[in-house]
Amino acid sequence: MKKGFIGLVFLWVTQICCAQFSLRSDQPIKLACDNAEEKVVQTALKLFIRDYQSVFSASAAVDARQGNIIVGTVGKSPLLKAVSADVSALTGKKQAFLLQVLPDGKLLVAGSDSHGTAYGIMELSRLIGVSPWEWWADVTPEKKTSFVLSAEYQTLQSPSVEYRGIFINDEDWGLMPWSSQTYEPSDIKGHIGPKTNARIFELLLRLRANTYWPAMHECTLPFFLTEGNRKVAEEYGIFIGSSHCEPMVCSAAGEWRRRGQGDYDYVNNSASVYKFWEDRVKEVAQQGNIYTLGMRGVHDGQMQGAKTVAEQKAVLERVLKDQRGLLQKYGNKDVTAIPQAFIPYKEVLDIYNAGLQVPDDVTLIWCDDNYGYIRHFPTAEERARKGGNGIYYHVSYWGRPHDYLWLGTFSPYLLHQQMKLAYDRGIQK
Template sequence: MKYKKLISFLAFFLAVLSVYGQNPFVLKSGEPVTIACGNSEEEVVHTALNLLNRDVESVFSTRIIVTPESKKGMIIVGTIGQSDLIDKAGVDLSPIKNKKEAFLLAVSSTGKLVIAGSDKRGTAYGVMELSRLIGVSPWEWWADATPAKKEIFQLPASYRNMQSPSVEYRGIFINDEDWGLTPWSWQTYEPSDVKGQIGPKTHERIFELLLRLRANTFWPAMHGCSVPFYFTPGNKEVADKFGIFIGTSHCEPMMRNTNGEWKRDGVGEYDYVHNSAHVLSFWEQRVKEVAGLDNLYTLGMRGVHDGAMNGAKTIEEQKAVLTKVLRDQRDLLTKYVNKDVTQVPQVFIPYKEVLDVYHAGLQVPDEVTLMWCDDNYGYIRHFPTAAERARKGGNGVYYHVSYWGRPHDYLWLGTVHPSLVYQQMSLAYERGIQKMWILNVGDIKPAEYQVELFLDMAWNLEAVKRQGVVAHQRHFLEREFGKNRADRLQPVMQEAYRLAYIRKPEFMGNTRTEEKDPKFKVISDLPWSEQEINERLAAYRQLSDKVEQEWRALPAQKKETYFQLVKYPVQAAAQMNNKLLTAQLARRGKADWADSDRAY
């Protein structure tokens, strides 16, 4: 027994000596950062290095120098199978081999930081992980979250950080962009003579955000107000630059924005019963054009824009047409993309009336991902059966934190409760929805926190579960505003989400969207007592006062971020409630109309 104890002690002593004899990885303010990275790396890796350069300059007031020589690099960056540099770096790469989009950060015995990826995206995410570690927010640009300056940053000699995604395809859908992203893009951010154009400069900012959030998939804007993604030169090229898979929504098969493109490129009616040759040619043009790029092909067919297909009336007729559509679409993929069509990423989305056709027995090829949807208000309508879970193509989900449509929209403020997102997406994963997660984000800006929560869960669900949704939100606030302010702000945000869960600010007029009955177009009373109204107004008043108090104490460099993420969302919701609930009381002589006018 004493010999075993002696051996254990010696092993421990040698381990301590080993670590003690090694060097930590160190970055210092004003000192150049040399990175060894081979020229054979894919474009997205160099894109990530360019972002890291910007981040290092912000934090340390210095720049990175990229060299292909490992001896000169403080940081060694490389992809398995692409780089000899990481093979010789003295770090065990086996934990990430044969994984998709995995990365490893490890400090070598000489104090160098090795960033290795299992593929091009894994390496890029590893580079972006260093940005996170030095204190750069994913919302650095989108919420003006300027990182704090640092004099020094260290990782210990024993440091290891290995990550890989829970969900294979993770991303966002820009939708209902009419009032925000589209006019801002073509009128302000990249002015254009083409009305409604969202160009490559705007998409570069979107894709930068996705790369920082470790997302890899994008469904472009598709409303009539926006120029279709592929009609604008440079858009598809910038997607490749950031390693982004381009997909399309439930009514846009074969990489076509049918709503915006059929009127230019289509011939006759968009009808596969009476005009299949022209419709098939319409799809074929785009598949030929993008065949070599990273795409997720949506299969099937609906109407031109979020409506039932033309030419087939009954469910059985629609099933017959969709069966032919699926066969013909896959023939195009076999011809232009890959002779083995089972290797082409494909998705079928049983949304609205298509769900009825699917339930009527439509046969979807086994390797095609089935994507399920929520009810537009955050509750998933269908979870996979045992047979659906066993499919080779797996299952996906299309989820909303922004919505336009019946019975009411919520596009203005990001008020979907984080606990609802967490509960529903955890349940989705547990029930086999693990292949693809797409989030309808509207214009991005109203829903920053929900976007981050959703994509963090898609990246590493177990990590978010261990942390818990409340702690996750706390980390978000602490990263942006510091520990002390996070202590005070989290109860404010939790209460704001709770009040909005009872009734969203957009719903306070008791009206409805796209409702034929004229009574729902007129603002009317909510079924709340005077006491309930006063209690709700008092609760919002308290929140608004607390938010204003923090605003006054904030340093100047944090005011922009605070306004976007806290002040405007909370105080705007408070004033919308004040405007309409005070009016409801005033109609009964219980309040002053001037208070409602002031809120307006």
């Protein structure tokens, strides 16, 4: 009898110490999250609350102190100190998250930084059955009556590439008219506003992407000249960058005729071009940006004022020095702490191969040949650079002599093969 009694006590204690995490359609829940968490975390919480309502037809709310789900960023959230979970595995990782069922049956969502925490929240949305494409591809979530994670459940995830995202290019025929005429009607010519960008950024956040090069053709009002766009980028934790011909997050094609004076020429009109860049850096220095360095023509052409490769190289050396001076003056005295990129695209690759010295902390972004084949893979010396390497790969293209704007002229497998080859050869920044 004693033996049997001891066995029953043991089983009861086991159930108390190792409870599973469960959600039910008749169960409102609370998510405990400190109010001081970054905007991207707050945005992810709002998305999850919407997802929970869609799946379980029940309410969810955020509480600063207690809840069924404990959400927090390492080093920032006091809530993590109150739970017994070991979050040391997140130390030293960027954008990483840990999901773990706690002994009391609550779920911990911890991030190594704010992006990691937000991705952890979105992982929970994915687990309950919400596709990242639920809006863009009309993937309606399936209704559920219950959801369970076992008492032993734990997942630790982190990205293998630090900056991941898309370039909205050749928007003339698709995104811009759809946005300005249908989804977000506007009397402003070429308007792609915050409502449209919020939908794009939501998809990126759900897919764990964090980087965006905005549309930049002359037909479109530039991103930073459109009210509300900066704010929505901050809310979704999106790093704003710019393409191979758009240095210092300035859309030269769309902005020079609005803000510039004279020719876009750093040989004969450097003071005006410098001010053009300076005004933008002063405006956005405290936002999350990846600054493209260098200079080309106003729109995807060779720079003005310099003809030979040697002349262009001399101009670019001066440009790089002046641009980094602006970042140091308005952004961070330690300029190496600011994300920067240099893109050897088209004729700029010839200049780079002629011996142009790019600062070691600047990421080199290599390009394909516009038809799916990467033109250059980093050498051992380039792989060892502090700034690392990136890739700019066309899945659509508008340019002479052949356009492919809707259906690519190469196979999906070629894209996979080339991108995997790029990663395996050290393009991982």
